Amino acid sequence: MTPLVRRLAAEKGVDLASVAGTGVGGRIRKEDVLNAAAAPAATAAPAAVAAAPKERVISPLRGTTQPMSRLRKVLAERAVASMQQTAQLTTVVEVDVTKLAAYRDEVKGSFQQKTGDKLSFLPFFALAAAEALQEFPIVNSTVDGTDIVYPASENISIAVDTERGLLTPVLRDAGSKNIAQIAHEIADLAARTRDNKLKPDELAGGTFTLTNTGSRGALFDTPVVFLPQSAILGTGVVVKRPGVVTVDGQQAISIRSYVYLALSYDHRTIDGADAARFLSSVKARLEAADFAAQLGA
Incomplete structure (x- = not known):
């Protein structure tokens, strides 16, 4: 040069x-x-604007000692008593809810227009659980001394997170209701629970509990059964990921929607096989996604 x-x-x-x-x-x-x-100068790619970091919230409770609320004391006592008096364990299944997710996306707009309620996955989970409880009532049972009591209806306690603590209003006779009725009652119960407008009897009489841990992004947990109930079903967050499917007799990779269902139960009366049969029934119902006749909207 x-x-x-x-x-x-x-x-x-x-x-x-x-x-x-x-x-x-x-x-x-x-x-x-x-x-x-x-030659024209190459246009430099604009530098990606870094997203402003989310401001961290520092709780004022740090470094303090606070008395338990009355509700927290009751929950603590019941949780310990339930763990001490029962033999609890948890069984988990993975459910492919791709068809259900597609069906929900298809109908949720018209559903809200007709009913005024948003259509989440929870009403489908509740109906599938109620139907499985009818098929396997041991999961819906309670223990009375040396007797096993089988209730005549499926009264599902719905776990609601409130500022005061966890409360469980009851969706009564869930097995007789359609999706629209269940969605409306869950929304109404949750709203009135958070606004402290429930009647005392609306918190009593549950035979089985449904807790949506996925609402806070959890894949699954091992929920605690509260006496006198014998089981609780935890539903995780619905996530998309690759899965193996069979197309025309050949295996292929496809983007699927999955959810984990975790059933905690009292092993004194419910065997692992009972839990597996119950979960298999719920799984089959959700994967088939045949809810058109029960939509109610």
């Missing part, structure tokens, strides 16, 4: 490191510098 070429490059503002020479042995010639100077 000659001094003339270097001087010309400096005058034209050309970075010689980015110039491909056409002279003998790749030497950069005067014409190469002029051509590089005449």
